[in-house]
Amino acid sequence: MLMTTQDEFADYEIAQTLGLVKGNTIRARHIGKDILAGLRNLVGGEVNEYTKMLAESREQALDRMVSQARILNADGIVSLRFTTSTVMQGAAELLAYGTAVKLQPKNRRP
DSSP: OEEOSSSSOSSEEEEEEEEEEEEEEEEEOOHHHHHHHHHHHHHOSOOHHHHHHHHHHHHHHHHHHHHHHHHTTOSEEEEEEEEEEEEETTEEEEEEEEEEEEEEEOOOOO
16 A cells, blocks of 8 residues: 555556545553653653554554555555544554545656
8 A cells, every 4th residue: 555645646646536544543551661761761761662652553553544445445545644642641542544545657758
């Protein structure tokens, strides 16, 4: 599945717009990770525990969005965006969304 944050692809034209597709996940913090993150906050540096958690969340949200696009028989997704929101203290939603499209190669003349 081709995906871009742009409104179009350089080598393809949009033949049909299929509609909005989205995927989300909600993740809660883990007390063990909070303790490690708190210690890391004292000495500085990257909080690897949260970096990994957020990377996994993005991948899961993307996978769910792509699954929706495949149901629509899409070839690509344009205008891909991510957003987050707090659901409750210690839990956040990560949402991936974009527009599913059918693509066809652009006719290029030398």
